Amino acid sequence: MDMRAFKSEKTNVEEADRSIYDVKDKVHPSFEVQSGLTEEIVNQISDEKNDPPWMRTFRMKSLQIYNSISAPNWGPSLDDLHMENIVTYVRPDTTMRGKWSEVPDDIKNTFERLGIPQAERKSLAGVGAQYDSEVVYHNISAIAASQGVVYTDMESALTGPYEKMVRKHFMKLVPPSDHKFAALHGAVWSGGSFVYVPPGVSVEIPLQSYFRLNAPGAGQFEHTLIIVDKGAYLHFIEGCSAPKYSVNNLHAGCVELFVGEGARLRYSTIENWSKNMYNLNTKRARVEKDGTIEWVSGSFGSHISYLYPMSILQGERSRMEFTGITFAGGGQNLDTGAKVVHAAPHTTSHISTKSISRDGGISTFRSSVKVTPDAVGSKSSVSCESLMLDDQSRSDTIPAMDIQCDEADVGHEAKIGRISEQAIFYLMSRGISEEDARAFIVGGFAEPVAKELPLEYAVEMNNLIHLEMKGSIG
């Protein structure tokens, strides 16, 4: 990216083709609660889900916390998010299946269109598919299962042989008191996945969960809990989409990742919620000695996003890497970034993000790096680059660093600029159309993220960029 400013013609940008994602299914839920958030509704969810007593109490405490905490005084406006209009629990008309052929046709068709079963056959060790508030399909390959890997829906984990493990870890990294929407999650969570990888086991091909929110005016509050034990390895992929409705939808999921000593977890997300979605998701990882967490995050959808995966480097020499891209188009206000706490000696973090805004979209990079007095010899680097594609858009960079250790090295760099006209001119002189030239340059800008994704998802991301860029010439 050339950071110099040049004069250029203005740009017309077409809306991207989201037809695959925007198909609305005619699926009637078997049960849904009233809209809004009351004790009765939370109790009703507990009843429906046969919660153990501790979970029932947990939900009620979370509701009390929710009612006592204010919405954030920073970030994009949430004034148009009215909880009284959100249906917090929608159960699809099916139970969870372990065979794809048993999933009801309407739901199956949705996931077929999104390419989920094909991906499972080709490149995944297991798949979970959530439709509205419940997981409708969960399967794990025989190889992974034979290694002792557990991959199941959260409800089954809550009452099955892993109950103790779930209880020990559930919302311990992200307590309901963390912020208002963590409390909301604690009160009404439903669905999600539980993964346990035993010590020393390396899951060679990824597991994936796909979240689909179909019901208009509904919320999705899935909980993902992953424990990667000592010396184990896992790549977990999360995908999300929803059709667009005229009413607002809400996603307030929670992801808690426990990375054991010497273990490594890669967590990849391609988020493509519809542009009426409030995506207020919380993701957090705790990493033990010599462990590694790697985040790869692509944010393309949503009307408003608050998304900052956080890593707590708890053990000596633990590491985190965050690679992210955010593409904000018309009507989108995407506030994304990452947080890291260096809480032990010789820990390392590297945050690298790219953001693109066009057609009046607002993209904000927000980060925090905290180095505690104990984190002697730690190193952190943050690099964020933003690309503005027109003067109707906004791109803000809001990093913060809090360094309390004199024997640490912290670096930060940020750049904001635009596509170099010289580069466009050069490509056009080689016979490439202007539209393609711009798409190539934006693709190149996003390449550091694309290369971190599995091939299928890198292709999907590049397609999304190409779609978003279509018509962006002037």
Place this chain on the structure above:
Amino acid sequence: MQDKINVLPVLTWNHLGVNWAGKEFSLPEAPKEKPSEERLSVSLLPSGVERIETFPKGKNEMESGIGKAYDDYVIEDANVTCFLGVRGKTEQVIRLKSSIPGLHTAIIGDYGIYAEEESSITLLQEASAAEGGSGFTAELTRIYAEKGSLVKLIQVQDLNRFCSSWNGVAIHAEDGARVEVIRAVLGGDKVALGTKTLLKGKESSYLLNTAYFGDQTQVFDFNDTSEHWGKNTQCDMYTAGVLAGESSKTLRGTIDFKRGAAYSAGHETEEVLMLGKKVRNRTVPLILCGEEQVEGQHAATIGRLDESQIYYLCSRGLTSLQARLLLVEGRFAPVLGQIPDEKLREVLSSQIERRLKDNDTK
């Protein structure tokens, strides 16, 4: 004064404690004293520079980085004032020296520079305290730079540790005007600084160079903003400092490109040297961008001196301490080199060297 000061232009997570200055920076109630000019000395004014009552009508709408409530506090309760009108180019440096004379004394200083078209001025502001002096300084310097003017403001703050300091600077620059602010911040117990520059005119530019040295329990809180409104505007903001002992510092540095500020550029750089187990550095460098055709960059380096540089200098015959002194002096050079008084420069330089030796943990 209970209002929040040094508020970050766009808020972030509250738990970081950077959205505004902490409670320790609440301003004391202004003493009800009559204006007292003996706390302020102004050097002889050359021709072309004269004391004026206030800014011309409509030329005083700027706000300091500390905030409007602070500005109002100073303007209403000032016990020293000095407004200078500048016509033509002035080579001679004008000195404005405020000094806390005794125990529990306040200097509330309202200062201004109105630089007419194509004029130039260099103002050296010094804030200090007499031996045994204690209290606080709350100063506000407003600068209105008309078309093509050049204003250079050099501030040296060397108060003792029985004093606290608030120092706001508000700048408005018209077409082609350039304003430079050079700050050496060495003394004081609690120190709040905030500059806000409005680059309103096309091709206006702004330079901010800050050097600070914190040790013992000093707390520094900065809030510096450059707002780009005009086309082809430029800012360079450079802050370098040392934190030793139990000192802490928060720096909010914001480059804000408003829509219409096409072809503008803003660069912000920070270097922090951390010396001591109990120091704390917080840095929040914002780039806000509502215009496509701009270039904005920020870079920060926080931590230790580069061991390879020390190794190289030692291999050339320097001791480890000499090498570290040399590297730190290099960071202070952009500020100290701009102080137009050799004697003052040497005093500050030797103070930095002494404090660095006192706090050397190697």
